[in-house]
Amino acid sequence: MTEKQDEDIRIGIFVCHCGTNIGGFVDCEQLAEYATTLPNVAHSEHNLYTCSETGLAAIRNAVKEHNLNRVVVASCTPRTHEPLFRDCVQEVGLNPYLFNFVNIRDQCTWVHMKETDAAFEKAKDLIKMGSAKAAKLEALERIVVDINPxxxxxxxxxxxxxxxxxxxxxxxxxxxxxxxxxxxxxxxxxxxxxxxxxxxxxxxxxxxxxxxxxxxxxxxxxxxxxxxxxxxxxxxxxxxxxxxxxxxxxxxxxxxxxxSVFEPTNLFGYDGEKSITQLELENKLKNNEVDANNIVMIQCVGARNEERVYCSSICCMTALKNALIIKEFNPDAHVTILFRDIYTPGIQYEQYFKKARKAGVLFIKYTLEKLPLVDKNEIKVFNEYLGEEILIPYDLLVLSTPLIxxxxxxxxxxxxxxxxxxxxxxxxxxxxxxxxxxxxxxxxxxxxxxxxxxxxxxxxxxxxxxxxxxxxxxxxxxEVESSTAYLPEWNKSLCKGCEVCITICPYNAIIKNEDDEIEIIQALCKGCGTCGSTCTKHAIEIKHFNNEQIMAEIIAFGGKIIE
Amino acid sequence: MVENSKSILVIGGGVAGIQAALDLGDMGINVHLVEKRPCIGGKMAQLDKTFPTLDCSICILAPKLSECYRHPNITLHTLSEVQKVEGSSGQFSVEIFKRARYVKEDVCTGCGDCATVCPVRGVKNYFDVDLMTQAAAYIPFPSAVPPAYLVDKESCVYLNYGICGLCIQACGAEAIDFTQTDTSLTLDNISSIIVAAGYSLIEDTVPLKKFGYKKYKNVISALEFERLICASGPLEGHLKRLSDGKEPKKIAFLQCVGSRDERNKDYCSSICCMYTTKEAMIAYEHDNNLETYVFYIDMRAGGKGFQKFLHRGEDEYNIKYIKSKIAQISVDNKGNPKLVYENYDTNKIEQLKVDLVVLATCIIPPEGIDELAISLGIELDENKFIKTNPFYPMETTREGIYVCGCVHEPMDIPRSVAEASSAAAKAAELVRGGEF
Missing domain, CATH: 3.50.50.60 (FAD/NAD(P)-binding domain)
Structure with missing residues (x-):
């Protein structure tokens, strides 16, 4: 810690409208005004988009003009924007960890869209807490790791x-x-x-x-x-x-x-012989083993249903391609494709679809509610366009199954x-x-x-x-994240060596070193805090989220310390 | 890595061009990013939200705009276009034509005092798809990058008649500079070129006229809808009809307008099924009594989480999907559009009266693609998209010139971003001189 921070904390608070994402639900101008009443706040303002170049310039100017040494942005989410603001304060000479993010969009206006008064009060609380934490922030050293290219x-x-x-x-x-x-x-x-x-x-x-x-x-x-x-x-x-x-x-x-390719076990008479997958058809085509005249293909087999909601996106083109190859080998072959929506986005794929129609491939739309019924030699399908059931004879059925x-x-x-x-x-x-x-x-x-x-x-x-x-x-x-867990020198005596932290760390960042002491490998630690919160002796601290900082937030919210 | 004095030229400052520039810049390679508009961000900056996460578009894009603007390895040339390309792969020389901004880019504070005093009004703003007008001194949108105003050459009184100059007096930063002229500059030592020139939307064609676009005020394009519903747009995000200011209660979204159509473009624009669903969702968030109808040929939702997104649209946002192509649109005396169509599911001719119609218009190659292709010496396909091979998707017909994003095929943002990185990889291979 530098002496300056001890003596004179000067916080700048920037409340972002995020267009209407925040500003449409709470009064950002009032929030900014409220912020000026908080301890140590030397400046506050509100911006349409604090993350815009204009907003960032406002932060930089305010830091210089008001001699700020802490910056709080109340806006969207640190998930996407924390690096940007950290860089911004760094540019005007502040340590990036003297910046604090207050989330009043994802965790406030978005979830309380329908209770705007309560959202406004919550935003005030969040800003108050964030500002209290900012006062306790410490500059952190960079952690630099070597790259093996x-x-x-x-x-x-x-x-x-x-x-x-x-x-x-x-x-x-x-x-x-x-x-x-x-x-x-x-x-x-x-x-x-x-x-x-x-x-x-x-x-x-x-x-x-x-x-x-x-x-x-x-x-x-x-x-x-x-x-x-x-x-x-x-x-x-x-x-x-x-x-x-x-x-x-x-x-x-x-x-x-x-x-992998989904195997349509128990679906549409799949037997690997008369009812096969597109992948099996590829193999037959390779070896010139397709001798069927009536070929039916069913799309979305095992896809776009309750069990597997997604569209596998490649099967329509695969079916079209194989249908065209069959037609090329044997122009008299009847190829019918039972589909739900033909997925041929873009230029060449749509043209390919057209090519298949021109080659005489038949397309019949079915719905999930009325699945085609496969009999020994016929397929019964409800034709959406005709509004009636039709029978299609087949001697080869090809199932288009999704990638899983x-x-x-x-x-x-x-x-x-x-x-x-x-x-x-x-x-x-x-x-x-x-x-x-x-x-x-x-x-x-x-x-x-x-x-x-x-x-x-x-x-x-x-x-x-x-x-x-x-x-x-x-x-x-x-440079990697500096907000990490560590065992402070003065806490080492607290550690009883229970190793819970070693077991629990999801990143395997904690080891026992040669001196039988807990050591947290800084480059591996992601600062998730799991070790700190489970440490029975409160020996482990998390930089940027230390006890003093967290307590400051809780007290600002109205919490009291019970002696 | 081996230090290299060569640079890469990226044409187009939309999300694809930005991503390509950032990737290369982060590798330590010098990049020139050329954008013909006054600011970067492209179409993505104009959007309200993005599918399927419903992230606010400018919110997730803004950090990239800033990063690009301040990246030590990226030189940004706005209001600029490529005029001439000489040399060959590994050693191009490129002539850039840069239009005057009449505002010193690095001095302007973006305060807007120039626009306040400017007596010229009614200048159309491309960023708001001409839905909003502005002064001759303007910034396309508040969070534009670079964060500098510019003066519109065509309408500025000072530039045309030598009188006025109010902005010069008003500008406290002394950023207004009418001595600026259009200039040409030559970039040498360009190892390779990445074309990320984006796309335009079809406007003046038969289907659009048939549906009364530009004739009926309550028939608008999807991009216009994005601006109308966007917080930074002309209505500040409060959706109203342009004809009478009424809030729409029923909206029809028409898919494949000008696309998948033998008489117009026979290809699929790829992104409309998803953005339409998104637009209907956002509109519903503004008004939970809203009814929306999507008229489509095939619902194309193959991307990650897209099918789920459609289900959400139906289940949570009251969207009705109707497989059909609209035959005709007329309006009553209150300007309410009436749609006539054959419903493929019921096989019946049906009618629907709505308050607003939104057209998913076909993606077409960007304006000026012919000239650009000629100066680059690359081939276009029959639809004038840049010609590529499906198995070498980043390569154009000329060595050392790569492509990414919608300028070679309609695609969504994730794919444009992936392609941008992909083109950057090809450019990096070349600038690093192959294997060593």
């Missing part, structure tokens, strides 16, 4: 291959780990690719050659990830290949494990300490603006491991992951 890619399908080739070309040593004996993933089992009917095997061969020609790239096939430990810039990874363990140290990790999350995703997620979403696909940091990042820096996600995507998008995402990782690997060091 080596990348690890898990999964050698089309996404992972693209990531690997690009990173290698950018000059980074790269390791590509594939569990099967050959690279290519799902591409290996395909016949031709939409939308230009390129031979999958030729495309894969081309990609494989590029991988082989990549000088900085090492490929490990028939290999599995055994363990991952460490943090951004410094991950220790163990790979098992044919019973041998290979240890690697890498700076960034890219998850490109792809997805791999069942071992949770194991990998646990090793990487990254989240999965409700369908067990990997969950990115932000679906809109950070589609390739995990919330944890240094780990990235691409391809169908995140959500079903076709080859075009897998390629895009694979390359995108190379870019995101390159941002980290291009630097020798990186």
């Amino acid at each position: 080596i990348a690890l890619i898990i999964g050698g399908g089309i996404s992972g291959m693209n990531t690997a080739i690009s990173l290698s070309k950018q000059g980074f040593k790269t390791h590509l780990v594939e569990k099967e004996d050959k690279l290519g993933g799902r591409l290996k089992s395909l016949y031709k690719l939409f939308p230009n009917d390129q031979e999958a095997s030729a495309f894969l061969e081309d990609m494989t050659k590029k991988v082989e020609a990549s000088k900085n790239l090492t490929v490990y096939t028939s290999s599995k990830i055994k363990s991952i430990e460490g943090f951004i810039g410094n991950y220790n990874v163990e790979i098992e290949q044919n019973g041998d363990i290979i240890s690697l140290n890498v700076g960034a990790i890219i998850v490109a494990v792809g997805a 999350a791999n069942n071992d995703n949770s194991d990998l997620a646990q090793m990487l300490k990254v989240p999965l979403e409700e369908n067990n696909f990997f969950l990115e940091a932000h679906v809109k603006l950070r589609p390739i990042d995990f919330a944890t820096d240094g780990i990235y996600i691409c391809g169908s491991a995140k959500w079903p995507v076709d080859i075009t998008e897998s390629t895009t995402q694979g390359l995108a992951a190379a870019s995101r990782a390159s941002r980290i690997l291009s630097h020798e060091t990186i």
Whole structure:
């Protein structure tokens, strides 16, 4: 702590309207006025968007003009905006940890839209508490870690291959780990690719050659990830290949494990012979084994229903492609596609849909309420357009089934300490603006491991992951979060060595060192506070959320200390 | 990494261009970002909220705008367009035409005193899709980046007649500078170019006329709707009809206007099913008695969480989806649109009277794409989107020129952002000289 902070706390409070997100429900001008009545507040104002360049300039000017040494912004959420404001105060010479975020949007106006008076009172309380905490904030030292400029890619399908080739070309040593004996993933089992009917095997061969020609790239096939430990810039990874363990140290990790195909057991007479999946059809087409004349395809088998709400997004194009291939082999074949909504977004896919209609492929819409009924030789379906039931004879039924999350995703997620979403696909940091990042820096996600995507998008995402990782690997060091848990010197005697913190830490950041003392590895700690709140002796403190700061908030709210 | 004096040129400062510039900048590579508008942010900055999270659009974009503006490795050229490209992959030389702002960008404090005193009014603002007018001295929107005003050359009295100059006197920062002229500058040592020029929306075509767009005040485009419902828009987020200021109680949203249509564009605009659902949701949040109807051909919701979003629309926001194409729209003497259509589910010709019609208009290539393609020496497809190969989606027909976002195909924001990073990766490969 500097002396200045002890003597003279000067807080600036900025209340953000966030357009109407906050300003539409509570009076921000009054909130700003209220803020001036709080202890140590030297300046307050309200802005339409505090995060805009104008708003940030207002903060910078106010810090200079009013000699502020603490800044509080009452606005949206630290989740998206804390880094921005921290940078902003840093630019005018304040330690970034002398900034405090007060959430009056996500946790106030959004949830209390219908009780605006109460929301206003709550916003006042939140600002009062945030300001009280700000007075107790301490400047924190930066934690800087070294970056080992080596990348690890898990999964050698089309996404992972693209990531690997690009990173290698950018000059980074790269390791590509594939569990099967050959690279290519799902591409290996395909016949031709939409939308230009390129031979999958030729495309894969081309990609494989590029991988082989990549000088900085090492490929490990028939290999599995055994363990991952460490943090951004410094991950220790163990790979098992044919019973041998290979240890690697890498700076960034890219998850490109792809997805699995749903098996339609007990659905629409699925037997692998007369009723097959699109993937099985690919294989038959490859070997020229399709001799049926009446082919019916059913879309959304096991998808867009109660059990699996989502659309797998690639099946419509797959069905169209295979229908066109069949028509090309055998123009007299009748191909009927039973669909719910045809998913062919964009230019080429929509044109492909048109091509299939021109080639004579029939399309019949069905609904979830009236599923097609599969008989031995006929399919009964309610034709929405005609408003009546029709019978379609078939000698081959093809079921378009969705891509589903791999069942071992949770194991990998646990090793990487990254989240999965409700369908067990990997969950990115932000679906809109950070589609390739995990919330944890240094780990990235691409391809169908995140959500079903076709080859075009897998390629895009694979390359995108190379870019995101390159941002980290291009630097020798990186600054990580300083708000971490630690065991202060003066608290060491309190620690009884119960090791609850070691057991409970979700990031494996706590160890017992050679002196048999608890040690918290700062670069691994994410500051979640779990250890601090479970420590029976209150020995562990969390920087930026220490007892004094939290108590100041509680007391400001009206809490009393009972002696 | 090996230090390199070469730079990358990014054309277009929408979310795709911004992301590409940020990725490269963060890698330590120098970037020139060229934007023809006075500020960056593109279409995303104009949106109210985004699907499927209903995040406020400008709220999540603003940090990126600031980051881009202040990034030590990114040089921002607003009001600028690429004129000429010489050289080849690895060594381009690019001529940029920069229009005068008449305001010193780094001096302007954004106070708005110039706009207050400016006697010229009624200048249309592109940012509000011409729904709102402004003074000749203006800033497109309050949180624009760079945070600087500009003077509209066409309507400014001083620039046209040499009289007035009130803004010069009013500006306490002395930022107004009428000595500025349009200039050309040449950027050498450009290793590669990323085209992120975005898109336009179809306006003057048969289906739009058929539905009475621009003729009936209560038939508006989806982008106009976004501005009307947006807090920073002309109505400050309180949705009203432009014809009579009444709050709409029934809104019809028409999908595939000008798209998936043999007589117009035969492709799908990809994003309308989702943004329409979002718009209907936001409108419902403003008024819980609102009825909304979405007329569609196929509901296209393949992205993460999209199907769930549609279900939420039906279950929680009272949205009715009707599979149909609208045959005709007429209005009664109060300006209320009446829709005639065949309902595919009931096989009947039905009618529906509503208060407001919102058209999901087709995405088309951006204005000036022909000239841009010529100066870049790249090919366009038959719809004038930049031609790419599905398996090398970032590559144009010319080596060293990459593409991302809607300028090569209609797509949503996450995909544009992923593509931006992807194009950045290709550019980084090249600038780093391949393997070493």
